[in-house]
Amino acid sequence: MAPALASVEAEASADLIRAAGVKVTRGRVRVLDALHAARQPLSHAEVEARLGDASDPAVDRVTLYRILDSLVACGLALKAVDTRGVFRFSAAGAQRQHANHVHFRCTDCGGVFCLKAEPPPPPRLPRGFRLNEVAFDLRGTCAGCSSRVGV
Amino acid sequence: MAPALASVEAEASADLIRAAGVKVTRGRVRVLDALHAARQPLSHAEVEARLGDASDPAVDRVTLYRILDSLVACGLALKAVDTRGVFRFSAAGAQRQHANHVHFRCTDCGGVFCLKAEPPPPPRLPRGFRLNEVAFDLRGTCAGCSSRVGV
DNA sequence: GCGCAAACGCAACCTTGTTGCATTTAAATG
DNA sequence: CATTTAAATGCAACAAGGTTGCGTTTGCGC
Structure with missing residues (x-):
């Protein structure tokens, strides 16, 4: 129902x-x-x-x-x-599942892929800066687009 | 002149x-x-x-x-x-000076700050993926906005 | 149920970005 | 240098995304 x-x-x-x-x-x-x-x-x-x-x-x-x-x-x-x-x-909350891993963005097809790796620890910030979120984004071409270009 | x-x-x-x-x-x-x-x-x-x-x-x-x-x-x-x-x-070319260090984006004022730290090495990618660029972005509030909120 | 601030619907407007077409111009050719 | 042509420009009109103002409706505390 x-x-x-x-x-x-x-x-x-x-x-x-x-x-x-x-x-x-x-x-x-x-x-x-x-x-x-x-x-x-x-x-x-x-x-x-x-x-x-x-x-x-x-x-x-x-x-x-x-x-x-x-x-x-x-x-x-x-x-x-x-x-x-x-x-x-x-x-809100839906993004939390995307907060703690690395993303790969394909510059060709625009797709976003979630990698299993955890983001590395953030470096030390200047005085007064407050950290809320860490985004570790890799850019390049995904497997599908890489092979398609080769054809 | x-x-x-x-x-x-x-x-x-x-x-x-x-x-x-x-x-x-x-x-x-x-x-x-x-x-x-x-x-x-x-x-x-x-x-x-x-x-x-x-x-x-x-x-x-x-x-x-x-x-x-x-x-x-x-x-x-x-x-x-x-x-x-x-x-x-x-x-083009102007972005290369921003490619190899970490950025801090203030979610309050929208400002972007360049940190001295180098981005960490990227994790292993799935087969067929080609990496072009690494973006390690931190988000939070900068020193100026943090202090202003506190007032 | 009553009253009031918050939320809604409508109309108009603004900014950003795009399309079509006639005119102009960079630059290749003779 | 004159000719030619495809590319670039200017103008008008349009479209999508987003905002503002204002009168009406409604959630909800009393």
């Missing part, structure tokens, strides 16, 4: 939103659900498409922008920019 | 453009000059502002986009996207 599952997810999202200290609205719950269900960060347009169900109309474009910003502001979502300059949003 | 210096720079840019196998036009020379003179990657608007001199009018907005793209296409410039989703362009 899909509705039951959806309802459970909505409850979880609603609780998160309530705990964040902001109003629980249908729009926020549905957007946060969509972000949680997605495996990759979603653009504004992608979120809009996933909410545009037949039963109930999608939220307003501007409201969606504000919902996304509000989720970011209260720490439930993260905002990043992709290679085309478009903002992408992901549910 | 500034004009003499500018002329020398223009000659160098013109030679680079000629060597790249594309037409040498006034617009391309001036844009490449601007990119070389800049210490940071410039946005389209910033390039436009630097070319908008009193003596001769700035190039057309669209033409500037095409000039920047053509410089990227022939390998004389690099295109990247900043945290606001805006494309920034830098002269």
Whole structure:
């Protein structure tokens, strides 16, 4: 039963939103659900498409922008920019699985590959600097693109 | 004498453009000059502002986009996207000075700081992967922003 | 249920970036 | 040097992404 599952997810999202200290609205719950269900960060347009169900109309474009910003502001979502300059949003916590290993970005196809290696310890920072996150990104061509070029 | 210096720079840019196998036009020379003179990657608007001199009018907005793209296409410039989703362009070669050390990006003010430490050796890659570049980026708050928050 | 601040929907607007087309120009050729 | 041609430019219009202002609705504390 899909509705039951959806309802459970909505409850979880609603609780998160309530705990964040902001109003629980249908729009926020549905957007946060969509972000949680997605495996990759979603653009504004992608979120809009996933909410545009037949039963109930999608939220307003501007409201969606504000919902996304509000989720970011209260720490439930993260905002990043992709290679085309478009903002992408992901549910907070989803990135933690990507925080502690190394990424390989293919400059040819744009794909991102997660390597098993752990990032090395960060060097000493100047006085007053506070470290939050370490990103160790390698760039090059992946196996698929390397072989395709050779053909 | 500034004009003499500018002329020398223009000659160098013109030679680079000629060597790249594309037409040498006034617009391309001036844009490449601007990119070389800049210490940071410039946005389209910033390039436009630097070319908008009193003596001769700035190039057309669209033409500037095409000039920047053509410089990227022939390998004389690099295109990247900043945290606001805006494309920034830098002269090719200028990035090499940033390739071999660690960067600290302040998530508060957006500033980038170059640390003295060298990046650690990359881990072993899966078969077929080719490595071109290593980026070891630390994220957090810089000294200035940390102290300002504390006040 | 009542009241109020927060959230929403709508319209208009701004910035960044792109496309089509007529005109100009770099530079190769004779 | 004159001719020629493909590339580059300028202009207008457009498209996508994102923001602002404002009146209306709604979550939620009382």
